[in-house]
Amino acid sequence: MDVAMTSTTRTVCPSCGEPVSDADLYCESCGAELQAGAAPSTPALDTDTEPTIELHTGAPAEAFTPGPCRSCGGTVGADGYCETCGTKASKPRDHFSEQPAPWVAAVCDRGIRHSRNEDAVAIAADPEPGSRALLVVCDGVSSSLDSDVASLAAARAARDVLAAGHAQGMGTESSREAAVIARLNAAADAASDAVLQNTSPDSPNPASCTFVATVLEAGLLVAGVVGDSRAYWFPDNAEAVGLTVDDSWAAELIATGVPRHEAETGPQAHAITRWLGKDAPDHTPRTTTLRVDGPGWLLVCSDGLWNYCSEAAPLADLVRQTAAANGGEPLATSSALVDWANAQGGQDNITVALARLS
Incomplete structure (x- = not known):
């Protein structure tokens, strides 16, 4: 995720040659460190300590025995390195998943080109399929040392606010919609506060992240967005719907008539x-409401996925085909979509959250 538009001097990454800002600490394209040893003078946390990741089992990721080496399949030793090829094992934050109910799941992955995972996801769901699902994705801006920690804190804070209660309103459909939107606004406030709490007050590059959240309750679907992470609704027997509009330079170009492909590759x-962040001009999410009355897939994702398939219709086809190849199981489908994005180049962190409505 790029930093919001600035007027800082531009240069190029010494590793890959891609354009970077003189204020950037990491290259957006390859993840290379640009300012060796640079760090806020009063760090918000120990950046050498990996944030705790709670998997869908509810146990801390650090409590799990490391899996096989992702390079050769060998055994990872107690020192964190493969005993066969010597490759350093992946950190828990590099790839993790959540599945609070069989019909809802998410996978978050570092991708191929970046040195750390600044994406984050937090989800919740009731057991009954199609009843209630809460999906939150935050994508950290890569110019800050703290954005990986802040994005995870933001996603979890927002999820917890959304999960705190059911929105009833005054008994009418319009009041119920208004109540859900108010709860989404409160979730964005909590996410913003979490980012601020994980930002050093002296940092020249304060932690920042995008925010997208969806609330599905009893046939009502509400999506809210700040930034360019996205939500989509893919009904089985109707036209695919993009639920969010990006807060981005590309979206502004598209609104003026610039072709989507040209705007999104410029x-x-x-x-x-x-x-969301210390220097954010406004973090109130833009919301969309929709009545859902049939089977389909709800997708919430970061640009690590939609970079390679932006428009709703072809992305819906990709999700349906991937789901069909994975027995319609949300966790397996999410994982396969992450694998697909990595196969396209994996140039960014990738997050996929899915809910299957039957």
Whole structure:
């Protein structure tokens, strides 16, 4: 995720040659460190300590025995390195998943090109399929040392606010919609506070992240967004729907008539115009409401996925085909979509959250 548009001097990454800002600490394209040893003078946390990741089992990721080496399949030793090829094992944050109910799941992955995972996801769901699901995705801006920690804190804080209660309103459909939107606004406030709490007050590059959340309750679907992470609704027997509009330079170009492909592949394609963070101009999410009355897939994702398939209709086809190949199981489908994005190049962190409505 690129930093919001700035006027800082541009240069190039010494590792891959891609354009970077002189304020960037990491290259957006390859993840290379640009300012060796640079760190806030008063760090918000120990950046050498990996944030605790709670998997869908509810246990801390650190309590799990490391899996096989992702490079050769060998055994990872107690020192964190493969005993066969010597490759350093993946950190828990590099790839994790959640599945609070059989019909809802999410997978978050570092991708191939980046050195750390600044994406984050937090989800919740009731056991009955189609009843209630809460999906939150945050994508950290890569110019800050703390964005990986802040994005995870933001996603979890928002999820907890959304899960705190059911919105009833005054008994009418319009009041119920208004109540859900108010709860989404409160979730964004909590996410913003979490980002601020994980930002060093002296940091020249304060932690920032995008925010997208969906609330599905009894046939009502509400999506809220700040930045360019996205939500989609893919009904089985109707036209695919993009639920969010990006807060980005590319979206502004598209609104003026620039073709989508041209706008989304230009030099400022991923420059966002709104975000969560200390220097954010406004973090109130833009919301969309929709009545859901049939089977389909609800997708919430970061740009690590939609970079490679942006428009709703082809992305819906990809999700349906992937789901069919994985028995319609949300966790397996989410994982396969992450694998697909990595196969396309994996140039960004990737997050996929899915709910299957039958």
